[in-house]
Amino acid sequence: MPELPEVETVRRGLEPYLDTAILSDVELHRPNLRYPFPERFADQLNGATVLRLERRAKYLLFHLDIQKIWVTHLGMTGRFQVEQQALDGNYYHAVDTDSKHRHVSAIATRDGVARKLEFFDPRRFGFMLLLTPAELYATSWYQSLGVEPLSDALSPAYLLDMARDRKTNLKALLMAQGGIAGLGNIYVCEALWRAKLSPDRPAGKLTPKDAEALTDAIKTVLEEAVAAGGSSISDFTAATGELGLFQHSFCVYDRKGQPCRREDGGIIERKVHQGRSTFFCPKCQR
Structure with missing residues (x-):
C-alpha cells in the first residue's frame, strides 16, 4: 500500500499540472471503487478549478473552487496518471494500455494547455469522496489522525508522551495512525533499524535518548524516500509514470536472510506483527 512518501510523490507530480487547472470532460468508467462514487461526482467536478493540492497522512486533498474537497485514498494499487504531452484538439497522444483498470478520467486545463488525467486501480481498494471542508474536518477518521511526521509536531517530547506507560511494542505504536499519521510498514521498519531499536521493545520503555x-x-x-520518489514495489509509479527508487536503499525491509548493512555480523530476520511483515536485525536493534 502506498505510504506517506509515495502519496507525497503523487501530490508533487500532479501539482504542476493541476494547481489552478480547470477540470472538464470528467467520466466515471464504473460506479464504484471500494465504495460507490459520491452522488453526481462527475457533474460536480466538471468545470471546477483546483485551488491547491494537499496531503494529509495517506490522503490526497484537492481543494476546489466549488467549496468542496476531492478526497482520494489510493488503497493498495491506485495511481493517477497525467499525460505529459498536451492534447491537440480531440487527439490524445498517449496509447492507453490499461483501460480495463481505468476508472476515472478527466481533462485538466491550465494556462490554456489541456492534459489528460486518469485514475487507475486494479484491485479497487482506493476510494474517492467529495466533501465540504466542514464535513471533512468533522469526520471521525480525519479527526483521529495523529501528527504529520515531517512537521515540527513530531518531536522527541511528543514521542515520549505517546509511548509513556504503553505496553504495546514500538512497531505497533508507530503503525497506529492516531499517534503519527502516514507511517506505514516499510518506513517503520526502516526507521527502527536506523534508530537501533527493536520492533519488539515495549513502548513504555522508550528513553529520552x-x-x-x-x-x-x-x-x-x-x-530521503520522498526525494527518491518513494518506493516502487507492487504497482506504484509517480503521476508522470516514473518509478520510485527508494527500494534500492532499503536496509532491512524485504531483506530477510541478508547481512545487516552495519556489517556487524547480524542477519536480517522477519517476523509478523499484527498481520504485517517486520524486518529487523536482531544484533543491532535492541
Whole structure:
C-alpha cells in the first residue's frame, strides 16, 4: 500500500499540472471503487478549478473552487496518471494500455494547455469522496489522525508522551495512525533499524535518548524516500509514470536472510506483527 512518501510523490507530480487547472470532460468508467462514487461526482467536478493540492497522512486533498474537497485514498494499487504531452484538439497522444483498470478520467486545463488525467486501480481498494471542508474536518477518521511526521509536531517530547506507560511494542505504536499519521510498514521498519531499536521493545520503555534517535530516524527516512520518489514495489509509479527508487536503499525491509548493512555480523530476520511483515536485525536493534 502506498505510504506517506509515495502519496507525497503523487501530490508533487500532479501539482504542476493541476494547481489552478480547470477540470472538464470528467467520466466515471464504473460506479464504484471500494465504495460507490459520491452522488453526481462527475457533474460536480466538471468545470471546477483546483485551488491547491494537499496531503494529509495517506490522503490526497484537492481543494476546489466549488467549496468542496476531492478526497482520494489510493488503497493498495491506485495511481493517477497525467499525460505529459498536451492534447491537440480531440487527439490524445498517449496509447492507453490499461483501460480495463481505468476508472476515472478527466481533462485538466491550465494556462490554456489541456492534459489528460486518469485514475487507475486494479484491485479497487482506493476510494474517492467529495466533501465540504466542514464535513471533512468533522469526520471521525480525519479527526483521529495523529501528527504529520515531517512537521515540527513530531518531536522527541511528543514521542515520549505517546509511548509513556504503553505496553504495546514500538512497531505497533508507530503503525497506529492516531499517534503519527502516514507511517506505514516499510518506513517503520526502516526507521527502527536506523534508530537501533527493536520492533519488539515495549513502548513504555522508550528513553529520552531513544526518542531523540527515533524521531530523527523517522524524519530522515521519510525525507530521503520522498526525494527518491518513494518506493516502487507492487504497482506504484509517480503521476508522470516514473518509478520510485527508494527500494534500492532499503536496509532491512524485504531483506530477510541478508547481512545487516552495519556489517556487524547480524542477519536480517522477519517476523509478523499484527498481520504485517517486520524486518529487523536482531544484533543491532535492541
